[in-house]
Amino acid sequence: xxxxxxxxxxxxxxxxxxxxxxxxxxxxxxxxxxxxxxxxxxxxxxxxxxxxxxxxxxxxxxxxxxxxxxxxxxxxxxxxxxxxxxxxxxxxxxxxxxxxxxxxxxxxxxxxxxxx
Amino acid sequence: xxxxxxxxxxxxxxxxxxxxxxxxxxxxxxxxxxxxxxxxxxxxxxxxxxxxxxxxxxxxxxxxxxxxxxxxxxxxxxxxxxxxxxxxxxxxxxxxxxxxxxxxxxxxxxx
Numbered sequence: 711x712x713x714x715x716x717x718x719x720x721x722x723x724x725x726x727x728x729x730x731x732x733x734x735x736x737x738x739x740x741x742x743x744x745x746x747x748x749x750x751x752x753x754x755x756x757x758x759x760x761x762x763x764x765x766x767x768x769x770x771x772x773x774x775x776x777x778x779x780x781x782x783x784x785x786x787x788x789x790x791x792x793x794x795x796x797x798x799x800x801x802x803x804x805x806x807x808x809x810x811x812x813x814x815x816x817x818x819x820x821x822x823x824x825x826x
Numbered sequence: 827x828x829x830x831x832x833x834x835x836x837x838x839x840x841x842x843x844x845x846x847x848x849x850x851x852x853x854x855x856x857x858x859x860x861x862x863x864x865x866x867x868x869x870x871x872x873x874x875x876x877x878x879x880x881x882x883x884x885x886x887x888x889x890x891x892x893x894x895x896x897x898x899x900x901x902x903x904x905x906x907x908x909x910x911x912x913x914x915x916x917x918x919x920x921x922x923x924x925x926x927x928x929x930x931x932x933x934x935x936x937x
Contacts, residue, residue, distance in 0.1 A: 716869075744924070753830070753915070753927040754870075803869055807923060815925070817862075819869035 712738045714806050716818035723794055724826055730790045731821045733804030739784035740806035744815065745777075748801040760787045794825045828853045830918050832928035839935055845903040847931045849916030854894050860925065861890050861901050862915040870915065874901070906935045 713736040723729050733743055742761050746754040758779050760766045766779035778790040787806075791798055801822050805815040829852045839845060849859070858877045862870040874883045874890040876899070882891040889902040903910060913932045917925035 742923070751835075751929065751932075753929045754917075755927075756924055759924065801867070805870075814872075814875070815923070817870040817872075820867070822867060 712736075712806075712808065712814075712816045714740075714804065714816045714818040716802075716804055716821050718821060719819060720822040720824075722824045722826065725795050726793055728790055728792045729794055729823060730788055731802055731804075731823075733787045733789070733806070733818050735785045735806045735808075735816070738806075738808045738816075740787075741784065741809055742807045743781055743787040744805045744807075745779060745787075745789050746803045746805070748803060748820075754803060757789075791823065794823070796825045799823055799825045828856075828918055828920055828926040830916055830926050830928035832914075832916055832931050834931055835929065836932040837934070839906060839933075841906060841908060841935055841937050843906050843935075845906050845933070847901040847903070847914050847916075847933070849899040849901070849918075849928055851897045851899075851918045851926075853920065854897050855920060856894060857919045857921065859890075859892055859899050860917045860919070861888075861899075862917060864913045864915055864930065866913075873914075903933075906933075908935050908937055910935050 717732045745757045757772045758766045758768045760781040768774045781787040803820045804818045833848045860875045861873045876892045887904040892899045913930040915930045916928040919925040
């Protein structure tokens with residue numbers, strides 16, 4: 711099946727720094743990628759939808775200037791958490807959809823972000 | 827707005843038991859429903875996908891059913907094993923490609 715990778719798998723940073731998380735589709739071209747965050751014992755909450763070559767669509771309550779998303783190619787989307795604070799500590803998961811008609815999203819393994 | 831509830835939130839059972847995990851959703855106008863497994867600190871692994879026109883799907887010891895009219899799905903795990911220990915998430919997709927997830931059921935199967 712299709713594989714989605716994320717890098718890094720975990721990161722610890724100081725408050726105020728920026729962190730970039732990569733999401734790659736390894737064996738297919740992803741026209742659309744999704745970014746989720748998950749707090750402990752909570753469900754996945756969609757943050758934004760990323761379409762290749764266009765601006766991301768953010769969900770209500772998600773600050774687009776804080777969570778910068780770039781989907782520059784059909785196999786790579788990046789999420790940059792700018793000026794990270796401890797409350798941004800969470801598990802970030804991306805998923806990718808191969809084409810418009812596809813039912814299936816393929817999920818990455820997630821990135822654990824800890825902001826000190 | 828679709829809301830997805832999973833019951834129970836946590837479950838601990840001895841090895842060999844048959845289990846039923848429940849998922850309910852508020853808007854029955856769904857496109858499909860999917861069950862995932864999530865191991866601690868890991869991403870999601872898709873287990874079963876049920877289209878809105880289907881009643882159930884089976885894969886090995888897993889069976890998922892869907893009753894759209896009542897807004898319910900169940901995941902049945904037969905002859906549970908310690909390796910089944912994980913969090914099981916239910917996700918419901920409506921007209922958009924974006925699924926709504928439940929909070930999951932945390933399952934522990936002890937030897």
